[in-house]
Amino acid sequence: MSTTTLFIEGTYFAASILFVLGLRGLSRPETARRGMFLAEFGMLLAVIGTLLNRDIISYEWIIVGLLAGSTIGVAMGLWVPMTAMPQRTALSHAFGGLAAALVGVSEFLRHGEHLGTFKVTALGFEVLLGGITFTGSLIAFAKLQELVKGAPIVYRGQNVLNLLLFSSAAVVFVMLVLTPANTWLFYAMCALALLFGVLLVLPIGAADMPVVIALLNSYAGLASAATGFALGNNVLIIAGTLDGGSGFILSILMCKAMNRSITNVLFGAFGSASPASADAGAEGVMREVSVDDVATQLAYARQVVFVPGYGMATAQAQNAVRELASLLESRGVQVKYAIHPVAGRMPGHMNVLLAEANVPYSQLYELEQINPEMPTTDVAVVIGANDVVNPEARDNPKSAIAGMPIIEVDRAKSVIVLKRGRGKGFSGLENPLFFKPVTGLLFGDAKTSLTRLASAVREL
Amino acid sequence: MSTTTLFIEGTYFAASILFVLGLRGLSRPETARRGMFLAEFGMLLAVIGTLLNRDIISYEWIIVGLLAGSTIGVAMGLWVPMTAMPQRTALSHAFGGLAAALVGVSEFLRHGEHLGTFKVTALGFEVLLGGITFTGSLIAFAKLQELVKGAPIVYRGQNVLNLLLFSSAAVVFVMLVLTPANTWLFYAMCALALLFGVLLVLPIGAADMPVVIALLNSYAGLASAATGFALGNNVLIIAGTLDGGSGFILSILMCKAMNRSITNVLFGAFGSASPASADAGAEGVMREVSVDDVATQLAYARQVVFVPGYGMATAQAQNAVRELASLLESRGVQVKYAIHPVAGRMPGHMNVLLAEANVPYSQLYELEQINPEMPTTDVAVVIGANDVVNPEARDNPKSAIAGMPIIEVDRAKSVIVLKRGRGKGFSGLENPLFFKPVTGLLFGDAKTSLTRLASAVREL
Amino acid sequence: MNEVLMAGLYVFVLAAFLGYQVISRVPPLLHTPLMSATNAISGISLIGSIVTAGAQYNRVSTILGVIAVTAATINVVGGFILTDRMLRMFKREKGPETK
Amino acid sequence: MNEVLMAGLYVFVLAAFLGYQVISRVPPLLHTPLMSATNAISGISLIGSIVTAGAQYNRVSTILGVIAVTAATINVVGGFILTDRMLRMFKREKGPETK
C-alpha cells in the first residue's frame, strides 16, 4: 500500500467515524450542530481523499461539476423557505438517486460484459434503487409543490400494473446477473426502474408523501451502499446504510403515528375521495365565534395550548402564532404548543417552523406529554390542523383513521379552531370536533386570524 | 471459496449478528432471556463452523477439552451461589484471559520469526492483554474469596514500580515488533504481563474489585479482538469488541456512581487505613433499638423502604428481607427497595440477590427515583449498607467520598440500621448517619435480625 | 472478490444495527433536520462520481460523471447548509426577540 | 494483509460504537447478568483454541490448545447457564411464593 493509498483509506475511515458521530449528535438539540460540523468535516476529508485517486486523469470536469453543484446547493440551502422543506427534501432525494444511478450506469458502460456476478449484482441494485428514487422523488416533489394534483391519482388495475412492472424489473435483473453479456438487459432494467418510480408514487396522496419520501430516502441510501459494494468502498457502505436506516425508521414511526400499515400508505390510495359512509354522525351546527370573544377568552385564560397543523404551514402563520403567544405570556398566561408526530407534511415539520419563529423548544410538547394536561387547559387553539385532532380516530373504530393517536383538544375546557372554511383534512373525513358544543370556529386564513387576534388582545 | 469455507464464514457471520441481538435483548428484562438464547445459538453455530476447519487433523484433544470445560462449566453454572457472583466473575475472566493468551502463544510458537509486523503486533496485544487479565483476575478472585486479605496491600514506591513494569513491557513489545526474530522478547513480554497483572491488582481494595473486574473484562474482550485481527476473523473482533465495550462502560458507570476517577480507583489504594482526620465530627451516641420497637414501627408504617448493601450479601439475608416485606405488605404497608448503583460488590449485585429471593423488580427503585420519596417514607431500613447511605458524601466536601451520590435515608421520618457492630464500610470512613437522632441501630447479623423482626411482626 | 464481499457484509450489517440504534435516539423535535442531514450524507456518492468524471474512460462516462458530481454536490452543500440553518433556530429557552 | 487490516479496523470501530450504544441501554437492574453474558460471549476465543488444539502443529501447541479449549468452554457453558439462571429469577410482578 503506497502512502497515497494509505492516506486515501485513512480519509475514508475517518469520514465513516465522523458520520456516525455526526448522527449521534442529533440525539440532542444542544449537540446537534456540533455533530453536523463533524459530518461536514468527514465529507470534506472523503472528497479530498478521492481527489488524490490515481484513476483521475483530468480535473477540469470534476471542478465544473463541483462548482455547479456548490452554486446550486448554496442557493437552495440559503433561500428555500422553511415552509417548502418537504418539497426540497423530495427534490434532493431525486438528485441523490440520480447520482447513484449514473455512477452505476457509467461503471457498467466501462466494464460491460466483463463484470463478475458479484459486481453486476451490486451495480444492478444501485441502478434499480437509484432509478426508482430518482423518478419517484420527482413525482413526490411535483405533488408537494402542487405541480400535479396532490390527491391520489387512481385508475383501475393500478396495483396489478405496478406489480407487473416490479416483477418484470426483478426478472430482468436476475437474467442480467445470469448473462451479463446481454447488455440490453441492463438498459431495460434502468427504464423499468424509472417507470416504476413514477407509477409507484402517482397514486399516493400528497399528505402521505412524507412516508414515501422517507422510504425513497432509504432507497437512496441503499443505492449508495450498493455502490460501496461495487467499488469495494466501506465509507459508501456505511454512509449509505446509515441513510437507509434513517429513512426506514422514520417511515415506520410515521406509520405508527397514523396507525396505518406501510402497505396501506403505499397501495391504499388513502385520502382519495371516499365521500360519505362512516361519517354520517358528524353533522350539526358549527358555532362561529368572533375575534373579540376569542381574544378575551385567551387573555384571561390560565393555560392556552396551540395545536398547529398543515394549515399553519400553508398560511405561513408561525410568526403570527409566536407573536400572539408572546402577548399572552406577557399577560401571565401559560402557553404551550402540542405537536402531533404527523402534523403537517413531514416529520418534525411543525417543530422547525416554530423554531424558525423563535419559539423555544422547551415549550413544545409531544402527544403523550400534553394529552394528560388537556382537561386543565382553558383554551386549545387549533391552527389549521384537522386529522390530528379528529376525535373519530379515538371514538369510532370504523373510521378510516381509527386508532391513530390524536391530540385530545376536545377534552379542553374550550376549543377554538382556525380554518378557512369547511375544508377537510388530508384524510377527507368530516371532523365531529367542529360540531361539538365546546368548539368555536374562527374562519379565515390562519395568519390573518392570528394577527387580528393579537391586535384584539393588545387592545384589551 | 469452497462450500465448506462458505458455510464456515456463514456461521461466523450469523454468530456475529446473534451476539449483537443477544446483547440488545438485555435492554429489557422481558427480552433478556430470549436474547441470551440467540447468543447461545450463535456460539453453537460458530463452534460447529470451526469444527469443520480444514486445519484440524485430529478431534480427540478437542473433544477432551470441550468435555472437560463443559463439565466444569455446568458445575460452576449450576452450583455457584448468587452471593458468590463477584468471585465467579473474576475467576472466569481469568479463564478468558488464559485462553486468549495461550492461543497467542501457540500461534507464535508455530510461526515464530516468520510473522509479519501486523501479525506480531496483533499477537503481542493478545498475549499482553490476555496475560494481564489472567493474573489480575486471579488476584481479584483471591481477594473477593478472602484467600488473601481484601484490604489494599500497599508499600512504598508501588506506583513507581508498576509504572516501570508497564513501561518495560511496552518497550519489549515495541522491540519485538521491530525484530520479531528475537523470540525471547516474546516470552519476556509474557512474563512481564503476568507479573504486571498481579502487581496492578494487589494494591486495590476488595470493594473496588468490581471496577477492576469490569476493566479486566474489557481487556479480555480486547484480547479476543486482537486474536481476531491476528487470525483475520471478524466474529472474534466483533465479540471481543462488544465485551471490551461492555467492561469499559460498566467501569465508567461505577466510577461515576462513586464520584471517583478511574485513576483513583486503580492507583489510589482507596480504603486503606486512613483512620482519623476528616471524620472528627462523626462522634456521638448511637441509639440502640429493640426488635419489638422496630417491628411495631414497621407494622404501622405507610411506606417502608429497604436499603440493602454489602452486608445483606454476606449475611445471605435476601430471603429474610423478602419474608419480612411480604408480611408487611399483607398488613397493607407499601414496601420499596432502594438500590444504589454500587451497593454490594458488583454492579447489579443487589438486584440479582433480591430477584433470587423472588422480589419483583417493579419494587426495585434506583437512586434518582427513590430519593424524592424519602421525606414521605416512614421507615427506611438499612440492611448492611454503609458507604452508600453516608451523608458525609453529600454534606462534607472534604470527605474522601465527597460528591458520591447517596441514598438519602436521613431524610426519612425514621431510619433503622441493621449491622453487626461498629464496623465501617469499605471506605473506612465513620458514618454520621448512625449518630443522628432519627437513626436507631439494631445490632446483629442481618439475617438473624430480619428473621426476628418477622416473628415479632407476626405476633403483633 | 468473495473476501471483499464478506468484509462488506460485515460492515453493512454492523452499520445497519448502528444506524438503527443511533437514529432511533433522535427526538421527533429534530426529525426534519435529520432528514436533511442524512440527505447531505447520502451525497457521499460524490466520491464515486468524482472518479467517474475525472478518469476519462470515455466521453459518455465523463458526461454522466459530471452530472452525477453536480447532483451529489447539490445534496452535500445544500443539505449541510440547510441542516445548519435549521439547527441554529432551535433554542431551549426564550432568546431575545429577533424579528 | 493491509486490506485485511483495513477491513478489520472498520469492523472493530463499528462494533465499538454499536457496543457502546447497545450496552449503555442495559438497565442497572441487569448489570450482573450483563457481566456474566459478556463473559460467556468472550468465550468465543474458543474458536481460535479449537483450531490450535486440533491442528497438531506440534506437541506444545496442542497442549496449550487443549488448555485453552477447556478454559474457554468453561466460560461459554458456565457463563450462559449462570446468566440464564439469573435472568429466570427476574420477575416484574409478584409471582406465586416459591420457597
Ligand SMILES: NC(=O)c1ccc[n+]([C@@H]2O[C@H](COP(=O)([O-])OP(=O)(O)OC[C@H]3O[C@@H](n4cnc5c(N)ncnc54)[C@H](OP(=O)(O)O)[C@@H]3O)[C@@H](O)[C@H]2O)c1
Ligand atoms: N407530517 C407527516 O410526516 C405526515 C406523514 C404522513 C401523513 N400525514 C398526514 O397529514 C395529515 C396532517 O394533519 P394536519 O392536521 O396537520 O392537517 P390536515 O388534516 O391536512 O388539515 C389541514 C387543515 O388546515 C386547514 N387550512 C388549510 N390552509 C389553511 C390556511 N391558510 N389557514 C387556516 N387553515 C388552513 C384546512 O381546512 P380549510 O381548508 O377549511 O382551511 C384543514 O382542515 C394527517 O392526515 C396525517 O396523517 C402527515
Ligand SMILES: NC(=O)c1ccc[n+]([C@@H]2O[C@H](COP(=O)([O-])OP(=O)(O)OC[C@H]3O[C@@H](n4cnc5c(N)ncnc54)[C@H](OP(=O)(O)O)[C@@H]3O)[C@@H](O)[C@H]2O)c1
Ligand atoms: N457494587 C459495586 O459495583 C462497587 C464498585 C466499586 C466500589 N464499591 C464500593 O463498595 C461499597 C459498597 O457499599 P455498601 O454500602 O454496600 O457496603 P459497605 O459500605 O462496604 O458497608 C457494609 C456494611 O455492612 C455491614 N455488615 C457486614 N456484614 C454484615 C452482616 N452479616 N450483617 C449485617 N451487617 C453486616 C458492615 O457493618 P458491620 O461490620 O458493623 O456489620 C458495614 O457497615 C462502597 O464503598 C462502594 O464505593 C462497590
